[in-house]
Amino acid sequence: MSAIRVRGLRKAYGGVAAVDGVDLDIAVGEVFALLGPNGAGKSTTVEILEGHRKRDAGEVEVLGGDPGRASAAWRGRIGIVLQSATDAAELTVREAVRHFAGYYPDPRDPDEVIELVGLTGKAGARAGRLSGGQRRRLDVALGIIGRPELVFLDEPTTGFDPEARRQFWSLIRLLAGEGTTILLTTHYLDEAEALADRVAVIAGGRIVAEGSPKTLGGRATAEATVRWVGADGPQVRRTADPQNLIVELSRHEELAELTVARPTLEDVYLDLIGERA
Numbered sequence: 001m002s003a004i005r006v007r008g009l010r011k012a013y014g015g016v017a018a019v020d021g022v023d024l025d026i027a028v029g030e031v032f033a034l035l036g037p038n039g040a041g042k043s044t045t046v047e048i049l050e051g052h053r054k055r056d057a058g059e060v061e062v063l064g065g066d067p068g069r070a071s072a073a074w075r076g077r078i079g080i081v082l083q084s085a086t087d088a089a090e091l092t093v094r095e096a097v098r099h100f101a102g103y104y105p106d107p108r109d110p111d112e113v114i115e116l117v118g119l120t121g122k123a124g125a126r127a128g129r130l131s132g133g134q135r136r137r138l139d140v141a142l143g144i145i146g147r148p149e150l151v152f153l154d155e156p157t158t159g160f161d162p163e164a165r166r167q168f169w170s171l172i173r174l175l176a177g178e179g180t181t182i183l184l185t186t187h188y189l190d191e192a193e194a195l196a197d198r199v200a201v202i203a204g205g206r207i208v209a210e211g212s213p214k215t216l217g218g219r220a221t222a223e224a225t226v227r228w229v230g231a232d233g234p235q236v237r238r239t240a241d242p243q244n245l246i247v248e249l250s251r252h253e254e255l256a257e258l259t260v261a262r263p264t265l266e267d268v269y270l271d272l273i274g275e276r277a
């Protein structure tokens with residue numbers, strides 16, 4: 001079953017296309033990452049799916065409804081973490097989370113959510129006094145407090161320190177394990193690789209590639225780079241069949257410091273984006 005189904009989505013600003021014919025299918029329970037350079041159309045797409053922006057054309061179905069005509073009940077099933085930071089500066093973290101919990105019929109426990117985003121030590125601090133990364137964690141807390149079926153996360157870990165990012169990844173895995181559908185945008189390819197079942201790359205308002213992080217853009221079948229240090233010093237070979245090459249080479253010499261590398265997700269991503277430039 002689809003949580004999100006999009007066909008021919010279009011949106012232009014002042015005659016300039018920002019989203020130019022996007023199709024998307026995201027299954028219930030899937031973690032889906034939308035990747036793409038600045039200005040590619042990620043936020044515009046996500047904001048249309050959230051019901052925060054009007055589309056010019058196309059069919060959009062999110063949890064069985066049209067976000068352009070969203071009811072309060074529909075909104076209650078969705079969690080949103082926007083790119084812009086929370087405007088709850090005068091409230092403490094605990095007050096803000098409790099306040100937002102009151103909007104939903106079956107919220108999570110506020111203290112549990114504060115713990116999940118790693119803000120327990122700051123629960124009594126005013127939101128306006130938090131650091132950038134801490135405020136972002138509060139945004140995430142407010143996005144999940146309502147126990148949403150579907151969560152939109154627009155660049156959720158921007159400004160997070162490495163430990164906070166790992167903690168956030170655990171949180172996403174926990175939500176995914178509970179069956180929550182997650183659509184996130186990110187510029188961190190390691191994040192997409194760690195979290196997403198599927199990714200789509202958007203450039204110039206169009207989807208240019210889609211697949212699992214392992215297979216995107218032919219990644220799984222691309223030539224491997226084999227490196228080793230032999231009798232004549234460091235060696236490099238590219239091959240589609242590294243196993244055979246290694247068996248063959250090892251008949252003749254010892255392969256010290258042997259490594260086999262396929263293109264990284266970042267390599268594939270940059271190629272895909274480069275093709276559009």
Ligand SMILES: Nc1ncnc2c1ncn2[C@@H]1O[C@H](COP(=O)(O)OP(=O)(O)OP(=O)(O)O)[C@@H](O)[C@H]1O
Nearest residue numbers: 013014017018036037038039040041042043044045
């Ligand atoms: N409110 C707006 N008015 C006019 N143009 C806009 C508006 N919002 C976005 N755009 C333009 O639409 C295009 C897509 O923007 P969008 O914010 O969707 O990109 P993005 O992929 O989310 O980028 P980023 O990675 O920088 O967040 C850009 O060229 C942007 O300048």
